[in-house]
Amino acid sequence: xxxxxxxxxxxxxxxxxxxxxxxxxxxxxxxxxxxxxxxxxxxxxxxxxxxxxxxxxxxxxxxxxxxxxxxxxxxxxxxxxxxxxxxxxxxxxxxxxxxxxxxxxxxxxxxxxxxxxxxxxxxxxxxxxxxxxxxxxxxxxxxxxxxxxxxxxxxxxxxxxxxxxxxxxxxxxxxxxxxxxxxxxxxxxxxxxxxxxxxxxxxxxxxxxxxxxxxxxxxxxxxxxxxxxxxxxxxxxxxxxxxxxxxxxxx
Amino acid sequence: xxxxxxxxxxxxxxxxxxxxxxxxxxxxxxxxxxxxxxxxxxxxxxxxxxxxxxxxxxxxxxxxxxxxxxxxxxxxxxxxxxxxxxxxxxxxxxxxxxxxxxxxxxxxxxxxxxxxxxxxxxxxxxxxxxxxxxxxxxxxxxxxxxxxxxxxxxxxxxxxxxxxxxxxxxxxxxxxxxxxxxxxxxxxxxxxx
Numbered sequence: 001x002x003x004x005x006x007x008x009x010x011x012x013x014x015x016x017x018x019x020x021x022x023x024x025x026x027x028x029x030x031x032x033x034x035x036x037x038x039x040x041x042x043x044x045x046x047x048x049x050x051x052x053x054x055x056x057x058x059x060x061x062x063x064x065x066x067x068x069x070x071x072x073x074x075x076x077x078x079x080x081x082x083x084x085x086x087x088x089x090x091x092x093x094x095x096x097x098x099x100x101x102x103x104x105x106x107x108x109x110x111x112x113x114x115x116x117x118x119x120x121x122x123x124x125x126x127x128x129x130x131x132x133x134x135x136x137x138x139x140x141x142x143x144x145x146x147x148x149x150x151x152x153x154x155x156x157x158x159x160x161x162x163x164x165x166x167x168x169x170x171x172x173x174x175x176x177x178x179x180x181x182x183x184x185x186x187x188x189x190x191x192x193x194x195x196x197x198x199x200x201x202x203x204x205x206x207x208x209x210x211x212x213x214x215x216x217x218x219x220x221x222x223x224x225x226x227x228x229x230x231x232x233x234x235x236x237x238x239x240x241x242x243x244x245x246x247x248x249x250x251x
Numbered sequence: 252x253x254x255x256x257x258x259x260x261x262x263x264x265x266x267x268x269x270x271x272x273x274x275x276x277x278x279x280x281x282x283x284x285x286x287x288x289x290x291x292x293x294x295x296x297x298x299x300x301x302x303x304x305x306x307x308x309x310x311x312x313x314x315x316x317x318x319x320x321x322x323x324x325x326x327x328x329x330x331x332x333x334x335x336x337x338x339x340x341x342x343x344x345x346x347x348x349x350x351x352x353x354x355x356x357x358x359x360x361x362x363x364x365x366x367x368x369x370x371x372x373x374x375x376x377x378x379x380x381x382x383x384x385x386x387x388x389x390x391x392x393x394x395x396x397x398x399x400x401x402x403x404x405x406x407x408x409x410x411x412x413x414x415x416x417x418x419x420x421x422x423x424x425x426x427x428x429x430x431x432x433x434x435x436x437x438x439x440x441x442x443x444x
Contacts, residue, residue: 001369121299197365
């Protein structure tokens with residue numbers, strides 16, 4: 001039976017994990033390879049690395065980091081941040097990334113999704129969407145959520161699917177960092193409108209939140225960062241909790 | 252032992268290379284027919300579109316070579332699918348090693364099938380030491396139907412071939428190189444064949 005996935009997300013700046021500097025059980029908490037290895041060993045189903053360094057040098061560091069991660073971990077991982085061309089993706093996949101996630105660049109030029117999907121297969125194209133509910137409508141935001149658009153979340157998700165996205169990574173900016181749970185209503189609505197897997201992101205605070213994202217939110221996977229980095233929730237404990245509540249997980 | 256990974260420009264070869272390295276095996280990447288021919292073990296990966304990958308195989312002549320090989324050959328994901336008769340993806344004629352058709356999932360469930368699923372009805376030395384319903388990582392939109400050559404079954408909407416075997420040829424739909432300890436054991440078993 002296909003299981004629900006638990007995905008730690010590592011924000012990377014110039015080759016270092018940004019969140020997670022206080023992660024006490026690691027010698028060097030800032031080292032993404034060390035964190036990734038730890039997560040893989042403790043039952044993470046996938047990993048996401050988000051490059052938030054906006055410099056040329058930072059991007060180069062990221063490509064090197066991908067190679068080191070691929071050497072160290074034996075689970076799949078996705079790399080995102082600053083990807084806008086086939087050449088960008090080619091380099092990351094060649095270094096061992098399994099999937100790439102694209103966000104603002106896909107909104108600016110939707111055919112990028114099609115180009116990547118045709119070149120590398122839909123299975124490696126994750127379209128990340130940051131959205132915020134404004135009055136009654138979920139609107140897509142760009143540049144890490146700083147820039148609002150008039151694009152409707154559900155329309156954009158549908159369009160991304162049609163263009164060849166293999167997965168949607170949906171971050172609710174209203175929930176991100178609040179630890180008040182995922183945007184389950186919007187997640188469920190999205191699950192009904194597209195037929196590709198959806199990764200829930202933003203709002204994880206406790207184990208119950210994950211359970212709710214899979215049941216009420218109908219998510220296929222749930223992603224979180226700080227609660228894992230700071231050791232607030234251990235992945236083995238989370239998976240045991242979910243299994244006890246009849247959510248299929250890999251243990 | 253000389254292990255060659257067929258490098259025809261289709262797939263996440265680096266991960267396969269690293270997975271073998273973790274087994275202490277330094278594999279060689281090659282699309283040179285003479286090098287592949289002389290290998291003790293051949294790994295045939297693949298990610299992407301069947302028709303495009305098949306074209307690349309034809310250009311290098313690997314399509315003629317592979318079915319003639321007598322050493323153990325392991326196809327992974329698209330590699331396995333290309334070893335079958337035919338794929339609905341781009342209506343592509345395969346290498347015909349496995350007497351199986353590759354079909355598209357019907358969209359009753361989400362497609363691609365992505366994530367950790369279980370394999371059952373294991374019957375091959377490839378699965379020595381692997382328990383029934385072990386978890387492996389799948390990511391695909393097309394599947395090989397069940398056949399007499401099925402050596403592991405996965406269930407997603409319908410039961411299908413998670414792995415196939417015929418004589419010296421093996422294929423896994425899942426990615427052993429991304430399937431953690433279970434995948435490592437399967438690779439170890441293949442190397443021990």
